[in-house]
Amino acid sequence: MTGDALLSVEDLTVEFDTTQGTIRAIEEVTFAVHPGETVCLVGESGSGKTVAGETLTRLIPTPPGRVVDGSVTFDGQDLTAASERELRSIRGNRIAHVFQNPQNALDPAYTVGDQVAETIELHRDDPNAHERAIELLDRVDLPRPATAAGKYPHELSGGVKQRVVIAAALAADPDLLIADEPTTALDVVTQAQILRLLADLQAERDLSVLFVTHDLGVVSEVADRVVVVYAGRVMERGPVEDVLEDPAHPYTRALIASLPGRGESMEPLRGSFPDPVDRPDGCLFHPRCPHAVEECRETVPPEHDVLRSRYAGESATPNRSAACVYYGENHDSAELDRGEHDPDDLDGEDRATGEPDAEDHDTTGPDAEDHDATEIPAEREGDSP
């Protein structure tokens, strides 16, 4: 990667205090986003990907959350050391967020035109804010923007609402857009429209995008580079076509195998997501990994350069690595393509539901509707397309 990164995250570790103990939401996460680039942070619910995105502009509640270690550098400025005042001038202005549910981002009592105009005025005095709002609505392809500006959120479909949210995010002409599952609540056609819109806007404005998602299919449509996270740690990273066509880490392989409708048989992920207050030693994925060996249980594997067979004879691709012992000196990654070891931890009590167990990090009473301060701000699973 040439040139300086716009955003550079190094060894970021974030913890949350809960009544069950301290939870490490992300651990030593490192990645960079260069100007004009889209980096995808991919992981399942509970992987910490949302925490990673929200920590950048300090949107996580502190307490219970806290940055334990690491740095976030944006355009040369260390955001972890920035004052709340400095952050406010960056948030929404130079770094904008788009979240999964547009319904929550819009105020039902105001017209969408007023809301976009308000965002413009928040960032600069503009007597023509309303006209500029209409221009932005036009740019995000709202049909008949002048009329649409006068509508209330409930009069619009989910896809149109998400377009409005994107227009508001663009209001201050940000350098970096953090999009957290922006299409997860939409149906596939609307999703394709929104992804196309984001790609067009990015090219047009030379925008950098950090795209947070659980869906590798979406990744293939938008990403330049991918960072795969599992239970808070980076498992694999690399250029999108390499990671998707030739995944290195067993976890990435398992994620791809679980995708439906590829014409090959779908293979669900076995085992269950680690308990955040009692995470396994060694590689976090080892209890579910069909290739786990003794070493995996004991030591956290560092990120090794990936030198796959298709690059034979070449040097390791830059920025392509996997945190897996099979890519270290003592193993041959070709073994991953052969048989499977029997992961002995799989017969445990959790059986094969393959899902995180909410009990372990939900510390509220039977009525968990309210966002309790001690609850992990884990990603919500997508709601209604």
Next chain:
Amino acid sequence: MTEAPLLSVRNLKQHYPVTKGLLGREVERVRAVDGVDFDLRPGETLGLVGESGCGKSTVAETTLRLEDPTDGAIRFDGEDVAGYEGDALKEYRRRVQLVFQDPNATFDPRMSVGEAVGEPLLIHGMGDPDRRRAIVEDLLERVGLSAGDADRYPHEFSGGQKQRIALARSLVLDPDLLVADEPVSGLDVSVQASVLELMGDLQETFDLSILFISHDMSVVREFCDRVAVMYLGEIVERGPVEAVFEDPQHPYTRALMDAIPDLGTRDGPPPEPLSGDVPDPADPPDGCRFHTRCPAVIPPEDLDLDRAVWRAVYDFRLALERHSFDREALAERVGATDDETLRTGARETFDVPAELSDPDAESAVSTAIDALLAGDEEAAVDRLGAAFVSPCERTEPKPVGVDRKRDAACLRLEDRVEVEAD
């Protein structure tokens, strides 16, 4: 395939009148479902697929008689469901169970999992708590949870686990038919796979027929035997899943397939996504309802334009018919008020090239734009309406058999049939 269908739906219509004023005068009708036919055989999984707003969930609700249909017949196991009342209706609702998209909305947070799963048994007269408990524990284990989970509360479970519990609850009365409305759409992709696998196992164990409703063709491909594609209240194509995937006949089916993100397996740039939303079902387009968005809409016979240009010119016409022209907005967009700039701006707005290759078409477009700028909108609409009429807006396509097991409703297929007949 001679086995009698378990569920047979014919000409199903569900219209919702929109009324106004004290007298409840009907001002319009939302045609959520407008003439739908399908059969579901024992042990079979039929996917009903389409975008938000196409009416697929309404089909589910009407099939369960949660609402009475406006018209049409629903036969279940050979009997007309419309006549069911009292005990017969209760029995029908025992044999047909519904699973919803959002498992959070399925459960009362104050009820333990055991109570929630066992509740239908109580409603259907099983008073013995020990028997209920035994059935519940058995089912929880079958869906991959443990018997002890019966004493826990819904909030203690993840979304995927809640959906497993919802499945257990739906099976507690030993139904014959499961209507699953987007059962995995709210889940992570990696969790979707395990819930789908479970549903497949349960289907085999309990010998279930499943009506599977989804917006996602990739999930349908994974899970269903046959698929019916719905658009704006109608079924536009149906057939065995693999056949439909290999060679979709209806442009809408193709568009839904194109919308599935691929994993870099596609050659060339991604296809242009369908534009806009499903039109208002209170005012569905004439002819083929998909013509307003169809990338393959048939041009007039004598028109000589590239497909993309034709679609752009046609969109221009449809937009003018539906919405009034706003000269001011256009002027603002192009940043000028003189006619020359506005002329170019109007074309650019609709992606209509500066000059069309077909002279007749060019003359129609330029006359219409001149009329618009002169303030005579009616003349513009008439001019375009005379020049650019697609057969798709005139004729409602009938389902045409593609082969023995498949049909699709598209004029392009009717043409082909005529050609073959010649």
